[in-house]
Amino acid sequence: MSNENLKKIESIFKNHQDTIQKSTSLISQISEVASLIKKTLHSGGKVLIFGNGGSASDSQHIAAEIVGRFVKERKGLPAIALTTDTSIITAVANDYGYEHIFSRQIEALCLKNDVVIGISTSGNSKNVVKGLEKANALGAITIALTGGDGGLIKKISTHAIVIDSNETARIQEAHILIGHILCELIDEGE
Numbered sequence: 670m671s672n673e674n675l676k677k678i679e680s681i682f683k684n685h686q687d688t689i690q691k692s693t694s695l696i697s698q699i700s701e702v703a704s705l706i707k708k709t710l711h712s713g714g715k716v717l718i719f720g721n722g723g724s725a726s727d728s729q730h731i732a733a734e735i736v737g738r739f740v741k742e743r744k745g746l747p748a749i750a751l752t753t754d755t756s757i758i759t760a761v762a763n764d765y766g767y768e769h770i771f772s773r774q775i776e777a778l779c780l781k782n783d784v785v786i787g788i789s790t791s792g793n794s795k796n797v798v799k800g801l802e803k804a805n806a807l808g809a810i811t812i813a814l815t816g817g818d819g820g821l822i823k824k825i826s827t828h829a830i831v832i833d834s835n836e837t838a839r840i841q842e843a844h845i846l847i848g849h850i851l852c853e854l855i856d857e858g859e
Contacts, residue, residue: 792820
């Protein structure tokens with residue numbers, strides 16, 4: 670392997686570690702969000718999660734861990750990734766516009782006091798903003814997972830977990846770590 674590759678890999682690891690280290694300042698926020706999710710699930714509510722691209726994949730990953738299990742064997746818990754039904758997504762995008770693909774699903778599926786998690790590395794994805802706005806209007810607890818300055822979703826969410834980075838890859842790595850932490854804490858609550 671070339672020296673250039675080794676140096677690049679070392680640099681990526683260091684950047685990742687620095688981003689995660691800076692994110693330890695979010696521990697109390699993550700704990701509070703985990704408690705809210707556990708309370709919601711114990712009271713019969715559900716978790717709705719969405720985002721675009723890599724954040725869509727993270728939404729699906731986190732929902733799968735909640736419905737299935739993360740580590741501990743327990744009963745399945747209600748979580749839905751709003752990124753998986755291509756018929757709904759394409760119909761809503763065609764009929765109303767792409768910016769409405771999540772808000773329309775929130776309108777149909779979200780109940781007061783459900784937890785709605787919008788994931789956007791920039792915090793400014795129009796469809797994530799509209800989804801969270803709809804959830805707020807319905808009385809849901811809204812959580813933003815974002816990066817940089819938090820963008821619009823930081824301002825409109827009940828709780829915002831903002832990764833102090835402007836690099837999409839590092840933000841996404843921190844988001845899935847936070848997703849795993851939330852899932853582990855949910856497991857312990859069962």
